[in-house]
Amino acid sequence: MGAYILRRLLLIIPTMIGIMAISFAVVQFAPGGPVERIIAQLTGTDVSATERVTGGGGDAGGGAAQQGGTDIVTGKYRGAQGLDPEFIKSLEKQFGFDKPWYERFGKMLWDYARFDFGQSYFRDVSVLHLIWEKMPVSISLGLWMTLLSYAISIPLGIRKAIKDGTRFDTWTSAVIIVGYAIPGFLFAVLLIVLFAGGSFLDLFPLRGLTSDNWSLLPWYAKIIDYFWHLVLPLTAMALSAFATTTLLTKNSFLDEIRKQYVMTARAKGLSERKVLYGHVFRNAMLIVIAGFPGAFISAFFAGSLLIETIFSLDGLGLLGFESVINRDYPVVFATLYIFSLMGLLVNLISDLTYTWIDPRIDFETREV
Numbered sequence: 001m002g003a004y005i006l007r008r009l010l011l012i013i014p015t016m017i018g019i020m021a022i023s024f025a026v027v028q029f030a031p032g033g034p035v036e037r038i039i040a041q042l043t044g045t046d047v048s049a050t051e052r053v054t055g056g057g058g059d060a061g062g063g064a065a066q067q068g069g070t071d072i073v074t075g076k077y078r079g080a081q082g083l084d085p086e087f088i089k090s091l092e093k094q095f096g097f098d099k100p101w102y103e104r105f106g107k108m109l110w111d112y113a114r115f116d117f118g119q120s121y122f123r124d125v126s127v128l129h130l131i132w133e134k135m136p137v138s139i140s141l142g143l144w145m146t147l148l149s150y151a152i153s154i155p156l157g158i159r160k161a162i163k164d165g166t167r168f169d170t171w172t173s174a175v176i177i178v179g180y181a182i183p184g185f186l187f188a189v190l191l192i193v194l195f196a197g198g199s200f201l202d203l204f205p206l207r208g209l210t211s212d213n214w215s216l217l218p219w220y221a222k223i224i225d226y227f228w229h230l231v232l233p234l235t236a237m238a239l240s241a242f243a244t245t246t247l248l249t250k251n252s253f254l255d256e257i258r259k260q261y262v263m264t265a266r267a268k269g270l271s272e273r274k275v276l277y278g279h280v281f282r283n284a285m286l287i288v289i290a291g292f293p294g295a296f297i298s299a300f301f302a303g304s305l306l307i308e309t310i311f312s313l314d315g316l317g318l319l320g321f322e323s324v325i326n327r328d329y330p331v332v333f334a335t336l337y338i339f340s341l342m343g344l345l346v347n348l349i350s351d352l353t354y355t356w357i358d359p360r361i362d363f364e365t366r367e368v
Contacts, residue, residue: 008348009348015344016340019337023336024333027332033327033329034327034329108333112333112334115128117333119330120331121327121330127334131316134316134318134319135315136209137313140209141234141315148234148238152238153242153248154249156249157253160173160246161257176242176243179242187235188232188233188236188306191204191232196232206311208229209229214226232311233307236307253276256283261279262275289350305321316339319331319335320332320336
């Protein structure tokens with residue numbers, strides 16, 4: 001087992017390099033960028049933001065007014081005609097674009113290997129501090145949503161497998177399919193209208209994970225307040241995941257129940273509970289566990305983006321989206337790096353969990 005773990009850990013290195021290389025190449029060909037954003041702000045859309053990034057807009061504006069022509073520097077950027085080429089060069093140097101692509105990519109890999117993500121382009125704070133600040137919100141959403149989904153879906157899926165073809169199975173399947181078909185963000189809006197002071201009831205808070213007076217509450221009230229704020233976001237997020245995991249559990253149990261070893265166990269006089277939870281459960285749950293890393297990572301980042309926006313939850317999903325829009329490349333690449341690394345590590349943990357559930361699985365005899 002130790003050799004298998006070591007091989008998997010070593011394979012993470014080329015995998016991460018490949019992920020970052022593809023992402024870096026895409027960014028090179030993508031239209032727009034931080035320099036173009038500053039140019040657009042300088043030409044009239046958001047002067048204050050430009051002053052904040054460049055350290056004051058007075059010199060930049062004066063330099064821009066000095067020349068009316070264009071050259072090879074200003075010609076590289078849309079809307080740069082009329083700006084001082086020296087000012088454009090200073091922007092390129094500020095964002096590191098004065099160096100060739102291979103040098104920038106190599107420096108990024110070296111820095112990221114040491115978890116040095118640098119500074120945000122448009123926020124006066126380190127990227128690592130920014131990510132750490134947003135992490136609790138995304139962890140709360142991802143962890144509780146995944147646990148809630150599995151806690152409901154697995155028992156329901158087992159019950160549906162046992163009652164396959166009955167009225168219970170038919171009605172629950174109809175509810176599950178309808179739930180899967182409803183987009184999470186649309187259901188979130190419906191929950192707000194119904195329960196968060198929209199047009200009907202005002203039972204749950206509309207924004208944030210805690211109340212304004214949270215720090216003044218006793219410890220038990222803090223716990224209640226925290227989960228009170230999570231009710232609507234988790235309900236909206238768990239809808240589609242709940243459906244997927246339930247049907248996956250049901251189908252896995254049905255496949256195992258029809259196998260010969262189950263018939264043999266029943267013929268030996270074992271009780272139905274002993275057969276289901278002593279033999280079938282261990283085998284059927286392998287495929288369900290295989291889906292845990294993807295479910296957690298999806299809820300942790302991509303799945304929480306719209307929910308974070310709707311419920312004003314300032315987490316990593318919203319941070320990554322805003323960074324892409326604003327071309328804040330250090331934040332974009334850092335979040336990609338962290339989530340990719342987390343995904344690979346969680347997949348390894350998932351494989352190791354197989355051996356805990358079923359000791360017959362031996363990864364040492366398999367090629368990675």
